[in-house]
Amino acid sequence: MKTQMPGTGERFRTLKSPTMQHVDSVPPYQRELYQRGARGHKPRVPLHFDQLQERARQQFSARAFAYVAGGAGQETTQFANRLAFEDWCIQPKMLRDVSVRSLKTTIFGKEWRSPLMLSPVGALGLLREQADALVARAAARCRTPMVFSNQASVQMETCAALMGDSPRWFQLYWSKSNELVASLVSRAEACGCEAIVVTLDTPLLGWRPRDLQLGSLPFARAIGLAQYLSDPVFQSYLDEVQLRPSGPITLAALEVFYQACRNYGGSLWQNLRTRRPLKAVQQFVDIYSRTDLLWSDLKFLRKHTRLPIVLKGILCAEDARLALDAGMDGIWVSNHGGRQVDGARTSLNALVEVVAEVRGAVPVFFDSGIRAGADVFKALALGATAVGLGRPFALALGLAGEEGVVEVIENTLTELDLTMAFAGCCDLEGIRGHRLLRNE
Numbered sequence: 001m002k003t004q005m006p007g008t009g010e011r012f013r014t015l016k017s018p019t020m021q022h023v024d025s026v027p028p029y030q031r032e033l034y035q036r037g038a039r040g041h042k043p044r045v046p047l048h049f050d051q052l053q054e055r056a057r058q059q060f061s062a063r064a065f066a067y068v069a070g071g072a073g074q075e076t077t078q079f080a081n082r083l084a085f086e087d088w089c090i091q092p093k094m095l096r097d098v099s100v101r102s103l104k105t106t107i108f109g110k111e112w113r114s115p116l117m118l119s120p121v122g123a124l125g126l127l128r129e130q131a132d133a134l135v136a137r138a139a140a141r142c143r144t145p146m147v148f149s150n151q152a153s154v155q156m157e158t159c160a161a162l163m164g165d166s167p168r169w170f171q172l173y174w175s176k177s178n179e180l181v182a183s184l185v186s187r188a189e190a191c192g193c194e195a196i197v198v199t200l201d202t203p204l205l206g207w208r209p210r211d212l213q214l215g216s217l218p219f220a221r222a223i224g225l226a227q228y229l230s231d232p233v234f235q236s237y238l239d240e241v242q243l244r245p246s247g248p249i250t251l252a253a254l255e256v257f258y259q260a261c262r263n264y265g266g267s268l269w270q271n272l273r274t275r276r277p278l279k280a281v282q283q284f285v286d287i288y289s290r291t292d293l294l295w296s297d298l299k300f301l302r303k304h305t306r307l308p309i310v311l312k313g314i315l316c317a318e319d320a321r322l323a324l325d326a327g328m329d330g331i332w333v334s335n336h337g338g339r340q341v342d343g344a345r346t347s348l349n350a351l352v353e354v355v356a357e358v359r360g361a362v363p364v365f366f367d368s369g370i371r372a373g374a375d376v377f378k379a380l381a382l383g384a385t386a387v388g389l390g391r392p393f394a395l396a397l398g399l400a401g402e403e404g405v406v407e408v409i410e411n412t413l414t415e416l417d418l419t420m421a422f423a424g425c426c427d428l429e430g431i432r433g434h435r436l437l438r439n440e
């Protein structure tokens with residue numbers, strides 16, 4: 001009997017363990033961890049999310065930790081996102097033949113190794129140099145799709161070039177300038193992105209006390225602006241920008257200015273002299289999003305791209321229906337990891353409602369609260385087509401770079417595979433047919 005775990009051959013090569021036998025009762029990656037452990041090599045990042053977060057708290061700068069770990073308001077939604085998973089339980093099933101299993105799926109005509117992808121996470125430059133490039137490499141090694149954030153710290157073309165033919169999407173924040181929107185979208189098409197994800201839940205930045213307490217906004221330091229700075233339309237606007245008076249010059253303000261000049265790229269001296277990085281930051285703040293966007297505006301995007309369009313941030317049946325009426329190709333249920341509306345309903349709860357409304361007309365993606373493979377199983381069993389991992393990969397990136405991200409992905413996928421087997425299922429169809437029980 002053979003276990004079929006797609007992609008594990010590749011994983012073997014990356015972990016340099018070509019001699020390992022394919023043994024039915026232990027998935028290769030789990031076996032690898034035990035074998036490495038026996039040789040005294042611990043995993044680079046903790047496997048339990050709480051420990052992962054705790055280590056990040058100890059090692060990250062205060063600003064970086066606040067940005068990744070923090071949420072909106074009192075963080076009740078962020079907390080509730082996790083509790084929602086505990087409302088459901090998996091029913092293990094015995095004596096089913098689960099010897100041949102596959103997590104493979106096809107999304108918008110492209111085969112994916114599994115229904116797991118990396119959610120768009122902006123400002124990763126707070127955590128590491130070349131952050132998004134490291135994530136792109138890890139994602140490609142694990143053949144797991146990456147969604148390039150509109151707020152990335154490395155431009156999409158660079159990341160795409162590192163990914164071969166591994167799947168990637170582009171996430172868009174709809175700017176005040178439609179010309180910029182069109183430019184970003186056409187660049188995404190040109191670098192091989194296979195869908196455009198429009199994030200709708202951030203017409204304004206959420207109220208985030210941890211960042212506010214530190215007075216920390218990554219974009220002020222030109223962190224997370226790579227898609228803009230590399231864009232010809234955005235750059236053309238900077239020539240016209242008149243800097244507004246910025247208040248008294250303090251040491252702290254000088255430090256932010258210096259950081260912005262460093263992160264902007266090119267000649268530091270030139271940046272300090274021309275203050276172009278400050279113009280870029282001001283322009284970004286002025287145009288990064290639109291508060292007057294309407295459902296009817298989606299026509300513009302439809303006209304400007306041949307790619308499938310996915311709307312991220314949908315949290316109710318009514319909006320799901322509007323998305324279908326607008327001819328959208330996918331819906332992404334998400335509350336942005338509790339970073340926008342404190343007190344908003346949990347994403348998992350919304351998933352159930354949206355799946356019932358959509359009835360398979362388009363794929364329904366999901367994130368907010370996924371911490372491990374068992375969570376992915378639950379979201380799939382509740383009807384998600386594919387699931388996004390957010391904070392866990394960002395924390396792992398900060399702690400251990402590319403290798404950390406690879407570990408988090410493989411941990412999640414292996415636990416998902418095992419959970420599937422214990423539930424008596426062999427593939428996604430089996431998972432979708434698995435009825436979760438309400439926890440009493």
Ligand SMILES: Cc1cc2nc3c(=O)[nH]c(=O)nc-3n(C[C@H](O)[C@H](O)[C@H](O)COP(=O)(O)O)c2cc1C
Binds near residue numbers: 067123199367390392
């Ligand atoms: C630090 C951070 C930055 C994020 N940046 C973006 C972004 O640029 N675009 C976007 O659509 N969502 C962004 N998100 C939301 C994620 O895509 C995803 O919805 C969220 O992380 C899910 O919650 P979880 O990480 O708690 O599971 C960000 C989330 C975090 C934690």
